[in-house]
Amino acid sequence: MSTYTNEQVARLVDGSLDWETTFRMLSMPKDGSRFEQYLAALQAQVKFPDRIVLPLGPHLYIVQSAKTKQWVTQCDCGHVFGDYRENWKMHAHVYVRDTEAAMTEVYPKLMAPDTKWQVYREYYCPSCGTMHDVEAPTPWYPVIHDFEPDIETFYKEWVHMPLPERAG
Template sequence: MGKYSKQVINELVEGTLEWYQIKEMMSSYKDAERFELYREVMQSRVDWDDPILLPLGLHLYIVQKENGKRMVKCDCGHEFCDYKENWKLHANVFVRDSEEKMNEVYPKLMSPDPEWQVIREYYCPECASQLEVEAVTPWYPVIHDFEPDIDAFYNDWVKVPLPKVK
């Protein structure tokens, strides 16, 4: 399998690989066959049929809809929004902004000072999976971190046809 073994692809799909590694891997995906395999593995792990275009995190995907739209979708089937919008604004958010709330996840004394840093946790409104955690200063805007150029990725990079709605 060359540079990325089946184990790596499995870890990737299991969500045990860090997101920065995923991005790095995606950008080195010049092997169309390997990418197709990866896409198939992802697709086989969800119960719905919308073709997955790209993963967007541990539980989220960008999928192709019949109407031509590309939506952010959770593995449980919940659809958030168009992929160009910030899905976090459509998620349930829990903000740890007090010592008490910090101490639920951090040991005492190791937790950040809530005056300087808060923890934002984003959850799927349907299945309650934790989708992302952000540690930011309290006034920091909600981060919109990744807006991939899907067409360029398929057409110019891996050079495989975009998956079509069946």
């Protein structure tokens, strides 16, 4: 029994909740149907025919390609960032804000960080220009690969759903 209605889940999809909260809610055990609902709501919203395996962010997903059955990281717009095990950021457009002027332009609330110690890296979809992530590392820090989700375990142990087929 799910404690969430389809409508409430659809509101999650709208982005009225931040991603971290959303993911924490979805990851709560013993309520697998919530994830299933969430996937269905997401799937209804996107325009591509590929099946969503795992959302990575408000506009970024791991999907099962409708054509090849391979799992890839994909944008809302259908742009493919490559195999789901690869770091999608390596295939994104990157904008680095490494001057005080560039930073305060979009992050005015911050106390003008010292650009010797911190820069902002923004990752954009090369096709539609959606920003998928921002990092605030030290300038020399390599591109951060957020996490490699254990999708098999997630499907089996947490949400109790059959794992979508995967080629390659």
